[in-house]
Every structure is written in structure tokens, then in C-alpha cells.
Amino acid sequence: MKKLLTLGLAVFVTVAFDSCKKKQGDQFAGIDGDYVSGTPLPDRIDGAGFFGNNVVRGQFPPVYFGYDSFTVSDAELMKLEQVASAMRSNGKTLIIAGFTDERGTEEYNRGLGERRALAVREALISMGMNGGRIQTVSFGEEMPADPGSGEAAWAKNRRAEFGVVK
Amino acid sequence: MKRLLALLFFLPVVLCAQETITIRKGDTTSVALKTLGGADGAAATKVLQNDLDLSGLFSITPPERATYLIGGSASGGSLEGQVTDTRGSVVLRKTYSGGLRAAAHKFADDIVSTLTGQKGIASTKIAFVSSRTGTKEIYTADYDGANVKQITNDRTISVSPAISPDGNKLAYTGYQSGYADIYLIDLLTGARNRIIKFPGTNSGASFAPDGNRIACTLSKDGNPELYIVGISGGGARRLTRTKGVESSPTWSPDGSQIIYSSDDRGGPQLYRISAGGGSGELIPTGYSYCTEPSWSPDGQKLAFTVRSGGFSIAVKDLRSGATRILGAGEDPVFGANSRHLIYSSGSSLILLDTQTGRQVPIITGLGKVTEPTWSR
Numbered sequence: 001m002k003k004l005l006t007l008g009l010a011v012f013v014t015v016a017f018d019s020c021k022k023k024q025g026d027q028f029a030g031i032d033g034d035y036v037s038g039t040p041l042p043d044r045i046d047g048a049g050f051f052g053n054n055v056v057r058g059q060f061p062p063v064y065f066g067y068d069s070f071t072v073s074d075a076e077l078m079k080l081e082q083v084a085s086a087m088r089s090n091g092k093t094l095i096i097a098g099f100t101d102e103r104g105t106e107e108y109n110r111g112l113g114e115r116r117a118l119a120v121r122e123a124l125i126s127m128g129m130n131g132g133r134i135q136t137v138s139f140g141e142e143m144p145a146d147p148g149s150g151e152a153a154w155a156k157n158r159r160a161e162f163g164v165v166k
Numbered sequence: 167m168k169r170l171l172a173l174l175f176f177l178p179v180v181l182c183a184q185e186t187i188t189i190r191k192g193d194t195t196s197v198a199l200k201t202l203g204g205a206d207g208a209a210a211t212k213v214l215q216n217d218l219d220l221s222g223l224f225s226i227t228p229p230e231r232a233t234y235l236i237g238g239s240a241s242g243g244s245l246e247g248q249v250t251d252t253r254g255s256v257v258l259r260k261t262y263s264g265g266l267r268a269a270a271h272k273f274a275d276d277i278v279s280t281l282t283g284q285k286g287i288a289s290t291k292i293a294f295v296s297s298r299t300g301t302k303e304i305y306t307a308d309y310d311g312a313n314v315k316q317i318t319n320d321r322t323i324s325v326s327p328a329i330s331p332d333g334n335k336l337a338y339t340g341y342q343s344g345y346a347d348i349y350l351i352d353l354l355t356g357a358r359n360r361i362i363k364f365p366g367t368n369s370g371a372s373f374a375p376d377g378n379r380i381a382c383t384l385s386k387d388g389n390p391e392l393y394i395v396g397i398s399g400g401g402a403r404r405l406t407r408t409k410g411v412e413s414s415p416t417w418s419p420d421g422s423q424i425i426y427s428s429d430d431r432g433g434p435q436l437y438r439i440s441a442g443g444g445s446g447e448l449i450p451t452g453y454s455y456c457t458e459p460s461w462s463p464d465g466q467k468l469a470f471t472v473r474s475g476g477f478s479i480a481v482k483d484l485r486s487g488a489t490r491i492l493g494a495g496e497d498p499v500f501g502a503n504s505r506h507l508i509y510s511s512g513s514s515l516i517l518l519d520t521q522t523g524r525q526v527p528i529i530t531g532l533g534k535v536t537e538p539t540w541s542r
Contacts, residue, residue: 038388041365049344068433068455070411105471105496106295106537107326107370108427108434108457110339110346111383111390111411114367118389136385137345138367142302142323 055163062159084127101154113138198232204239217274217288245269293327298533311528333541337371361399381415462504469498
């Protein structure tokens, strides 16, 4: 059973990178015919919140998403290579914060923001980062990068931002 | 002239093409309300009259045309209420306490149950989110919009409130730790506890009908999934396993099933799952974006938000399968009578009678007001 789980997890990790390119369901069927899981999150570091004083934000550019999508596009994946290479060996913890635009209902957007942060996290794990050093948080449609309305503002707000814990 | 005639001819056709709501005379019970005596009589009568009016169950008429006569007196925070029929026989006589408004609401609910056999909504409480202070905080109020109280003052983000069925507890999502955690407030004592604080995002609490369990969205295992957690925060049990986002669980009246929103197959759709686990079964609605479902306490209807252009309030009859749109807005929640909804129109909360289509703003002037929840 344990072996099967490990196999399932291994299959998942290999396809995780691909899953960022395409939002497509059935090929990721796990052992029960369901999606197994992402990589479980590590325990939090108390006192290190994304907007806190002990977190450096803006060191890496945000990753942007399409409307109602948590797919990391090929162009955005390039940005993640930079994050992964800087973070792979520095021993620090990364917090990924997911955000949405103002359209959509609030609770759904909180889930979508978290899914975006987790999609970025899985991509970084597939690039060799240790998942045990990546936290996620979703702000949904709160804290927009651009408080305006309209596609130009919305495109800036559908994003995942990075914070490095000092 | 001819054109005008043609227009007049077609006008009813155009009107008929809209959602038609028929109010049969027999749907309402005619009552006469005599201003209550006593020092607080006039004020209590106002509350009572509003309750009877909002219920949609009564027409208030002069005594000679009424089937029942309502009267009594109110003073010092208590109310003595009486309902008699046309022959003068007493059908309800009771003394209520707890303050003028609370006493009037209790009398209204007893009138509803005595004369119609239905459950009233007059004594219920609501909670919601307002950005009045510049940050999102949680507020409570009576169902008619009176007694607004600011509950949180965290100056971060406090959202997604859920009021327990008995109205005594409030769960919400707060960001004080820098992450989204679920807090539980005892509204009677004011005590607050951070009950769900797993890694990742913890949000979207929904009380089981027994009030002892919470369904919510947790991402601790690497994906936003639904879990059931005890109200002290222990024993998290995972319900769903998809690659998408599950959110906004709502319980069946017996607590055996949960309906929720999931974007596992593209846009968010509604699914039904056993509270014991298993796989989610799609509930077809005909709309490609359906979120934030609310299951009626009688188990027969489902209210939710759809996106078709803007956002609209939809109600699906779970027996016939028919879905109808009731107006523009978001976040509908069913009241105890399975007839009224409260939803957000952005700048106000609206009380909607799904039977007559009547809409009454109950919360206004508090900035953006969203995510209403309603005790039962």
C-alpha cells in the first residue's frame, strides 16, 4: 500500500509540471480514480506573515494568471526558474501569496488565490525546490496591486507574489 | 394612435415574458393590528407590524375585514400579546420579555406559527462583512437590520462569517496571523478562539445543523479541499479529492449531505457529496459559473450566485430541477422559513421574498456589505 502511495506521489510530481501548462483533468487520476493531492504544506513559521516586517517582498517579479485560471503559462514559468535557482540552496523559507481580480464571488476567489499559490509552489518543487520551505496564503480579491477596474487593472491583480522570510 | 394601441396590445405580452409571480388572495391571512397599549406600545407595534408585513403571510386590514385581531400591551421591556378570532375566542395569549424589540419579534414568530403553522424569521440574527472602517470587519444585526454591532476590530481582513443555527456562535476567516485562519466567537460571552490554523489557507466555515461541526476549505494537504472539523478545531476529516478548488459548503437539514462549489471541470459548478465522504455528484444548473450555494432548511431548494454577464441570484428547486433567476446580486442565504433570502447587492443587504419577489433593503449606509449569513 505504501509503495502504491509512493508511486502515486511520484507520478503526481512528474506530471505536476505539465499540469501547470494545461488545466486538464482525467490524466491525473490517482489511486482511487481521484486526484491524489498536492504536496502537503509544512508547519508555519510563527510570526512570519506575508505582509509582516520580517518578510522581504518584491525580490522576485509576480507571476500572472488568466481570468478564472490557475494555470502557470510557459512565459510565467521562466520567472520561476529565477526564483528556484535563487532559493534552492539559501535555506530560507518562501511564502507565495495568491490573489485574484475583483470579479467573482469572495469565497470562491479565496480558494482560487490559494490554488494559484499552490500551482506556483508545485512548479517550484518540480524545479528542485524543497516543498518543506514553501508556505502559501491566499488573499482572494483583497489587497489588489491596482485598485482600478477594467481589464488592465484586473490583469495586474490576478497574480502570485513572493515573500522571503528573513 | 394605431401605434400606441399596438404597443398597449403588446405590453402585457412583454410583461408576461418576464418571470411571473402570482400572488393568490388565499396566500395571506388577513389580520387587524390594534396599536399595543402601555409605555412601549407604539414602538413595539411598529416592530411587530414590520415583522408581519415582511413575513409575506399576512394582509393587514381594518378589524371588520380581518380573520384575526392582534392586540396587547408593552412596557418595561416585556410584552403581553393576544390574538383573537372573529368570535372573540383567544387563539394566542402570551407574555414575552427580553427587551422591546426581542419581545415583539417573539410575538411575531408565535403569530406566524399559530396562524399559519410555519416557522417565523422575526427572532433571527444575521452577520455580514462591511468595509465601513476602511478594513473588512464582521458585524451582526437583527434580521430586519436593527441592532447593528461591529464584532471584530482587527484592522486586517475579517471575512466569510458563519452564524451558528442557534445564533449564539460566529465563525469567520481572519488574517491576524498573516494567514487565513478560522476563528470562533461565542456571541454570548464575547470569547474568541482561533480554532483552525493549519498551514496554508483555512476559510469558508459552515456550521452543521447540530452546531457541533464545521465544514470548510483547507489547503494543508496541498490543494484547497473540503474538510469537516469539530467546532473546537479537532479531528479534521477530508471530504473531497480533486485538482480544482472546492469552496462554500452548505449542509442538508439532516446533516447527512453537503452541497458545495468546485471548479474541477472548468468553471465553478455545484456538487453534492455525503458528509461521510465519497465522490461529488454534479448538480446541473444550466449556468457555467455557480458559487456560494445555500441549502434551504426544508431541504427542497438551493440558492446560489451565477455569473451571466453580471452576477445574479438563482434558486433551484431540487425536486423539479427547475432553476430561476431572482435578480442581480451575490451571496444569497436562506432564512429559517425556506422562503426568504438575504443577499448582497454591493452597497446593501437585501431581504428577498422568493414567493412574491418583494425586495426590501435591510442594511444600507455601511459601505460595501457582503457575505451575509443567517441564523435559523
